[in-house]
Amino acid sequence: MTQPAAAQSLPLPADWRDFFALTKPRVMSLVIFTGLCGLLAAPGRINPVLGFTAILCIALGAGGAAALNQWWEADLDAGMRRTRERPLPAGRMERGAARDFGLLLSAASVLIMGLANGVLPAVILLISIIYYAVVYTIWLKPRTPQNIVIGGGAGAFPPLIGWVAATGEITLMPVVLFAIIFMWTPPHFWALALFVQSDYAKVGIPMLPVVAGEAATRRQILIYAVLLLPLSLVPWWIGGTGAVYGIAAAALSVVFLALSARVGLRRRTGPDDSMRPEKQLFAWSVLYLFALFGALVVDRWLV
Amino acid sequence: MPERPESDPVDHSARRKKVIAQRNVAMALVLVFFVVLFFAITIAKMSH
Numbered sequence: 001m002t003q004p005a006a007a008q009s010l011p012l013p014a015d016w017r018d019f020f021a022l023t024k025p026r027v028m029s030l031v032i033f034t035g036l037c038g039l040l041a042a043p044g045r046i047n048p049v050l051g052f053t054a055i056l057c058i059a060l061g062a063g064g065a066a067a068l069n070q071w072w073e074a075d076l077d078a079g080m081r082r083t084r085e086r087p088l089p090a091g092r093m094e095r096g097a098a099r100d101f102g103l104l105l106s107a108a109s110v111l112i113m114g115l116a117n118g119v120l121p122a123v124i125l126l127i128s129i130i131y132y133a134v135v136y137t138i139w140l141k142p143r144t145p146q147n148i149v150i151g152g153g154a155g156a157f158p159p160l161i162g163w164v165a166a167t168g169e170i171t172l173m174p175v176v177l178f179a180i181i182f183m184w185t186p187p188h189f190w191a192l193a194l195f196v197q198s199d200y201a202k203v204g205i206p207m208l209p210v211v212a213g214e215a216a217t218r219r220q221i222l223i224y225a226v227l228l229l230p231l232s233l234v235p236w237w238i239g240g241t242g243a244v245y246g247i248a249a250a251a252l253s254v255v256f257l258a259l260s261a262r263v264g265l266r267r268r269t270g271p272d273d274s275m276r277p278e279k280q281l282f283a284w285s286v287l288y289l290f291a292l293f294g295a296l297v298v299d300r301w302l303v
Numbered sequence: 304m305p306e307r308p309e310s311d312p313v314d315h316s317a318r319r320k321k322v323i324a325q326r327n328v329a330m331a332l333v334l335v336f337f338v339v340l341f342f343a344i345t346i347a348k349m350s351h
Contacts, residue, residue: 012315013322016329049347053340116344 014093021087022070022098023063023105030289031062031158037293038159038177041241041300042166050116054165057113058158061125064105065154068133071098079203082196102133113165121165128157142204145211148193152185153178159293173240176231177296181289183228187221187260188285194218194263195275195282214268221281222264229253232292241299248295256281256288 035058039051046054070077070088078089087093106129114122136151156178163174193200193207194217200207209217232253236246259281266277 010319012319013326015322016326047347047350049343053344056340112340116348 011094014087014097018087018092019067019101022067022093022101024066024070027066028059028062030286031155032059033290034177034181034293035059035158035162037297038162038174039166040162041159041177041293041296042163042174044167046166051166053112053116054121054162057109057117057122057125058161060105060109060112061129062158064102064107064109065129065132067098067102067105068129069102069137071095071102072133072137074098076203076205080196080199082199106133113161117165118168120168120170121161124157124161124164128154128161131157143206145206145208147206148189148208149186152182152189155185156181172238173235176234176238176240177293179234180228180232180292183224183231184285184289186224187228187256188282188289190217190221191263191278191282191285194278218264218266222260225257225260225264229257235296241296242303244303245295245299248299249292252288252291252295256284259284 032055036055039046039054070086074088074095077083077086083089088095088098110122110126110129113125132151132154136147136154140147140151159177159181160170160174163177164170190208193209194214201210208220229250232249233246235241236243236249259277262277263281268275
């Protein structure tokens with residue numbers, strides 16, 4: 001065999017961009033933001049290098065968990081329009097490489113967090129990775145339509161980790177921040193699931209709209225939005241924040257509730273329904289979390 | 304699995320080399336970043 005022919009028989013290795021895509025950069029941006037807000041909203045001051053390291057580790061941990069998620073769900077992703085161009089289902093990467101990359105990132109994030117920020121935030125980071133990669137991805141997601149409710153805990157960890165990295169202890173405030181994201185996740189994901197439900201149904205993922213139907217999903221979205229409104233105000237009520245956060249949280253949550261009510265009280269008009277209210281709720285839910293946690297930091301530093 | 308090329312083997316070989324070179328550069332940058340980060344963490348912990 002000539003040298004070019006030998007080279008041709010070798011597969012093209014995955015590009016570095018494919019490894020980057022494995023970390024779900026768009027999801028990671030929200031994780032980094034909420035983690036940073038938890039760190040900045042915490043009382044006291046943290047050394048900037050250690051603060052940067054904490055956020056880096058939160059991002060690496062989230063990226064590692066996302067890579068493990070994609071490794072496990074490669075076959076499912078191949079069956080969904082939204083995910084079939086990811087590196088694994090598109091055939092640009094070997095599964096083993098994704099698994100090893102996920103494990104490496106996860107282990108590195110926990111070890112570095114432990115060295116720089118202490119054992120407690122490192123343990124919480126490890127729990128969050130296991131929670132997302134194992135409890136949510138492997139255990140809950142394919143088994144129960146409540147997967148999003150319990151799995152939402154995985155996305156709720158970053159502000160808790162950021163806060164604990166800054167203070168070294170778990171108090172009521174970071175737990176409330178955890179609870180806010182926990183309560184925010186179901187309406188956020190179910191709004192998305194309502195307008196991509198045919199894809200989830202195709203690959204057999206028991207998302208609530210697929211299993212319990214649209215009416216039940218819309219009702220649940222409304223229930224969680226109702227609960228989220230008072231919960232978002234708890235940081236203000238317990239004296240953890242000032243009025244700037246309180247007013248911002250009230251305004252943001254009222255809009256969230258109004259959009260959720262519109263989704264919760266309507267029915268699909270037919271196969272040609274554009275699902276505009278559901279898409280608006282999904283878009284607002286992303287903006288909501290950015291704005292709410294932004295208000296938390298503004299309240300702490302600028303007022 | 305990554306796709307196999309149907310085109311010119313020389314072209315495939317060149318693409319393969321390019322991808323590997325880019326990965327090596329990315330890995331080197333990551334390693335240098337972590338060397339600097341660990342140095343900075345050490346200084347920060349010592350001055351704490």
